[in-house]
Amino acid sequence: MTQVEEAAPATHELPPPLVLLNMLSGMMSARALQAAAKFGIADLLKDGPKGVAELAEITGTHTQSLYRLLRALTSCGVFSEIEPQVFSNNPLSSFLQSDVHGSMRNMTRMWGDDWRWASWGELAYSIQTGRPAFNRIYGKNLWQYFEENNPSSGRLFSQAMTSFSESVNGPVVASYDFSGIDTLVDVGGAHGSSLSAILKAFPSLNGVLFDIPAVIEGAKEPLQAQGVLERCRLVAGDFFESVPAGADAYIMKFILHDWDDEHCLQILRNCRKAIQPGGRLLVVEQLIPAGNEPAFSKILDLEMLAILVGRERTAAEFEQLFEESSFRLSRVIPAPADFSIIEGIAI
Numbered sequence: 001m002t003q004v005e006e007a008a009p010a011t012h013e014l015p016p017p018l019v020l021l022n023m024l025s026g027m028m029s030a031r032a033l034q035a036a037a038k039f040g041i042a043d044l045l046k047d048g049p050k051g052v053a054e055l056a057e058i059t060g061t062h063t064q065s066l067y068r069l070l071r072a073l074t075s076c077g078v079f080s081e082i083e084p085q086v087f088s089n090n091p092l093s094s095f096l097q098s099d100v101h102g103s104m105r106n107m108t109r110m111w112g113d114d115w116r117w118a119s120w121g122e123l124a125y126s127i128q129t130g131r132p133a134f135n136r137i138y139g140k141n142l143w144q145y146f147e148e149n150n151p152s153s154g155r156l157f158s159q160a161m162t163s164f165s166e167s168v169n170g171p172v173v174a175s176y177d178f179s180g181i182d183t184l185v186d187v188g189g190a191h192g193s194s195l196s197a198i199l200k201a202f203p204s205l206n207g208v209l210f211d212i213p214a215v216i217e218g219a220k221e222p223l224q225a226q227g228v229l230e231r232c233r234l235v236a237g238d239f240f241e242s243v244p245a246g247a248d249a250y251i252m253k254f255i256l257h258d259w260d261d262e263h264c265l266q267i268l269r270n271c272r273k274a275i276q277p278g279g280r281l282l283v284v285e286q287l288i289p290a291g292n293e294p295a296f297s298k299i300l301d302l303e304m305l306a307i308l309v310g311r312e313r314t315a316a317e318f319e320q321l322f323e324e325s326s327f328r329l330s331r332v333i334p335a336p337a338d339f340s341i342i343e344g345i346a347i
Helices: 016-024 026-038 052-059 063-075 105-111 114-121 123-129 133-138 142-148 151-175 193-201 220-225 261-274 296-307 315-324
Strands: 080-083 086-088 183-187 206-211 232-236 249-253 280-285 327-335 339-346
Touching: 016 026, 026 063, 026 105, 052 063, 052 086, 063 080, 105 151, 114 123, 114 133, 114 296, 123 133, 123 296, 133 142, 133 296, 142 151, 151 193, 151 249, 151 327, 151 339, 183 193, 183 261, 193 206, 193 220, 193 232, 193 249, 220 232, 249 261, 261 315, 280 315, 315 327, 315 339
Parallel strands: 183 206, 183 249, 206 232, 249 280
Antiparallel strands: 080 086, 280 339, 327 339
16 A cells, blocks of 8 residues: 655745635635535534534535535634544634524625625626625615515624624723713614613613614514613614714714715714714724734725725724714724724714
8 A cells, every 4th residue: 555645734935826826715715614604514513523424414415515515614723523524613613603602603694695795796896986886786775685675685684793793792891981971872773782781781871772663673672681671762763864862972883884974974963963062972893904904894895895885994084074073083992803992072
């Protein structure tokens, strides 16, 4: 029998063509993750390791093809092959489980939806025109598409955003002192996961959850489950028209990056109309850092370009938006999880 020697790991830097090839292969690993999330592999492994044949039987997949998928993901650090063709969860794959705090399963599934891949496939159009490729493909914006054409993708999008939001709530609470606030309005707060976390951490605080009617209808039960419903008023409306008045602080998490400057100013000016001078505005977003260092926000900015009319922004760009809507940017608070709390004071 011929002895096969395993190649030793490379210790030198990759040449530029291979660096580019590794970057190009990102779409392959993304699709592999999405397939694993679709079949719920991490959920099937949460109680212990399973052989690939058993996993294939449960998921209705081809045994060897499923093995090839899991082998590839294991090589990327997702899942562990503890013995030949037997797999277990590991610290990365555990976040593909549906029922863990900060689960990435719905985010991973949403990342693989057809509308996202179609939009990224037409990125060059957005670069040439400055307009969303999504609108060109579907003849409407993303929110209209969810409502009129694909409610199931809309629900998955909302679930993904809620799951991701849960991983950010803790750092928001830990990074900002809400104790001096009497009433906090969460503008575009969905089902209130962020507001719930803040209310639970600051028992003297009262909250107002504000979102469109269809979203607010589903918010009561989650707030009740978190034990904060009695301290939270639910208000339905459109932040392009107005926001609830009279609170001393307003928070928006991952809202402004969906919109261009014109729409952002409309939202911010409505907040300014609702708040008294000296009141606080808290904007939670990923900032684009200065220079050419790697930053996820710079890549996410292309997502905003291809799919929405929004953009990721620098601190200076937020300062300009604040000035034009009668807020003074008082400070930028970096927080864990690669985002910042941008504080404005109403003037």
